[in-house]
Amino acid sequence: MEKILVGLKRVVDYNVRVQVKSDGSGVETDGVKMSINPFDEIALEEALRIKERGEASEVIVLSIGTAESQQQLRTGLAMGADRAILVETDASTDPLTAARIFQAIIERENVDLVILGKQAIDDDNSQTGQMLAAVWGRPQATFASAVSIDGNTARVTREVDIGLETIEIDLPAVITVDLRLNEPRYVKLPDIMKAKKKPLDQIPFADLGVETAPQIKTMKFEPPEGRQRGIMVEDVAGLVTALKDKGLV
Amino acid sequence: MTKVLVIAEHDGAALNPSTAKCVSCAKQLEGAEIDIAVFAASAAAVAAEAAQISGVGRVLTIEREENDPAVAAILAPQIAALASAYSHVFGPSTAFGKDVMPRVAALLDVNQISDIMSVEGPHVFKRPIYAGNAIVTVEAPAESPLVATVRTASYQAAEGGNSATIESTNIDAEIPTHTRFVEVQTGQSDRPDLQSAAKVVSGGRALGSEENFELIYKLADKLGAAIGSSRAAVDAGYVPPETQVGQTGQIIAPDLYIAIGISGAIQHITGIKDAGTIVAINKDEEAPIFEVSDIGLVGDLFSIVPELTNALD
Numbered sequence A: 001m002e003k004i005l006v007g008l009k010r011v012v013d014y015n016v017r018v019q020v021k022s023d024g025s026g027v028e029t030d031g032v033k034m035s036i037n038p039f040d041e042i043a044l045e046e047a048l049r050i051k052e053r054g055e056a057s058e059v060i061v062l063s064i065g066t067a068e069s070q071q072q073l074r075t076g077l078a079m080g081a082d083r084a085i086l087v088e089t090d091a092s093t094d095p096l097t098a099a100r101i102f103q104a105i106i107e108r109e110n111v112d113l114v115i116l117g118k119q120a121i122d123d124d125n126s127q128t129g130q131m132l133a134a135v136w137g138r139p140q141a142t143f144a145s146a147v148s149i150d151g152n153t154a155r156v157t158r159e160v161d162i163g164l165e166t167i168e169i170d171l172p173a174v175i176t177v178d179l180r181l182n183e184p185r186y187v188k189l190p191d192i193m194k195a196k197k198k199p200l201d202q203i204p205f206a207d208l209g210v211e212t213a214p215q216i217k218t219m220k221f222e223p224p225e226g227r228q229r230g231i232m233v234e235d236v237a238g239l240v241t242a243l244k245d246k247g248l249v
Numbered sequence B: 001m002t003k004v005l006v007i008a009e010h011d012g013a014a015l016n017p018s019t020a021k022c023v024s025c026a027k028q029l030e031g032a033e034i035d036i037a038v039f040a041a042s043a044a045a046v047a048a049e050a051a052q053i054s055g056v057g058r059v060l061t062i063e064r065e066e067n068d069p070a071v072a073a074i075l076a077p078q079i080a081a082l083a084s085a086y087s088h089v090f091g092p093s094t095a096f097g098k099d100v101m102p103r104v105a106a107l108l109d110v111n112q113i114s115d116i117m118s119v120e121g122p123h124v125f126k127r128p129i130y131a132g133n134a135i136v137t138v139e140a141p142a143e144s145p146l147v148a149t150v151r152t153a154s155y156q157a158a159e160g161g162n163s164a165t166i167e168s169t170n171i172d173a174e175i176p177t178h179t180r181f182v183e184v185q186t187g188q189s190d191r192p193d194l195q196s197a198a199k200v201v202s203g204g205r206a207l208g209s210e211e212n213f214e215l216i217y218k219l220a221d222k223l224g225a226a227i228g229s230s231r232a233a234v235d236a237g238y239v240p241p242e243t244q245v246g247q248t249g250q251i252i253a254p255d256l257y258i259a260i261g262i263s264g265a266i267q268h269i270t271g272i273k274d275a276g277t278i279v280a281i282n283k284d285e286e287a288p289i290f291e292v293s294d295i296g297l298v299g300d301l302f303s304i305v306p307e308l309t310n311a312l313d
Ligand SMILES: Cc1cc2nc3c(=O)[nH]c(=O)nc-3n(C[C@H](O)[C@H](O)[C@H](O)COP(=O)(O)OP(=O)(O)OC[C@H]3O[C@@H](n4cnc5c(N)ncnc54)[C@H](O)[C@@H]3O)c2cc1C
Pocket: A014, A038, A039, A121, A179, B203, B204, B205, B206, B229, B230, B231, B232, B233, B244, B245, B246, B247, B248, B249, B250, B260, B261, B262, B263, B264, B265, B266, B267, B268, B271, B281, B282, B283, B284, B287, B299, B300, B301, B302
């Protein structure tokens, strides 16, 4: 296959304990560390491995967002992607519009395989990959924990609630990845230098001719109802008594 | 007029409890008429179960060979075709629902509301973001069909005792052949199912090996509990992936959850926030798991767990 397209979303780093702003208008992002969505890093790693096995010739990374997302794209290039595309928009992009943007890029680039994270850890929607597959009219293999390519088909093992499901899909297709698919490589300093020379195209959203999908409005943010810290018991006997008191054993 | 179509999750033989939880969510919509759709090769057994769920008006069966086993790309166009008669289409936020529902939403040209925790109005819902560290109230446009997944841990299964009509339906939709089911491997176990179990005993990285997980199994068997785990335990190969609890594993709400040798990372806690009672056993008194536990015991699991198992005779 020729080209693999990978999505890289800029999100609040997974180690940050996200706080809701006191006025309920959003979450605190000022001065907060931003990173590539961890699932997207796994998606990129998989694309790079496919290319390194000689099964694809080019890996393109795509981000949708403000100019700041260039940072994440540069990291992707340092990991080994060949080139990057930033679709520039100030608005945060809903999953269906994101899927339409991917579709527009796929048409421009003649992509054979799209690999995305199974969800972004900010809005936790888990929609974009499936929606892209629908918009594109192509197969989807979500929550992948193993991928093998065989000519014009891919065999994907998926993590489902009862175990592992394997499906076979015709290419082109969309794969969304789960955490256990691989372990992303670390970026080395020389790679960061090299990445600066790799092409990064910026396309204003308005130039793509993509129609924005009907919006789901967020009216309010609030912190979750916390659980109360309970009691500590001294020993097993204390634990058994506490469980009996609650009628649990 | 609020008309809700709930997409049944099943394995061809039995209905998954997630379906009755979706019905509970749908019932929160005022004056809702609720139908369940069963896509299967032969739907009779599953439809009979679905017809018993209280609050359901009709069970629609859509029988064709291609519907067994369920593949998202095959189901989605059929669901989208059926959706035109409904204001809302709900599926569970299980692996099944998360796979198929966004595909349906895109075919209907709408965004999806993922993981409904509560219903605030016909088009207004609450849902978690940032691994449950924030809850948002969202409003979908009233003029388009509303596609959503229901966070099953937020709902009790609707009761039985109903006898809804069962109607067989034909759907004119083009079925793709580009996606083929190969196999499913499932850890054969006589233990209760993690999603629906009343009690769950869960082990983390501290267990140290697959053999040591025997301690967890013994305690679970004593309690009649399902087995859970942390991502670290799964990644280390101590237990199969379907046991993982958390943001990227299963979100569960048992009456009793016992976390053993699990530190309590946010991504893990997300999966158990709705549990009745959380018990933590950890040798580190500073472990974050204790902040969310109802009962905590500091100590070495390798002595505590066998002692506890014996004490429960
Ligand atoms: C995007 C993303 C998604 C994730 N999703 C999930 C998820 O769904 N579920 C999940 O669980 N994790 C998830 N994680 C991983 C999570 O961040 C933690 O790394 C993981 O939960 C840690 O597992 P653990 O508690 O078993 O291991 P550790 O954090 O290593 O904790 C082990 C605990 O055992 C205790 N211990 C050690 N020895 C003993 C002993 N002898 N007796 C008693 N206690 C002992 C230690 O004090 C420690 O608290 C995710 C991470 C990311 C980045």
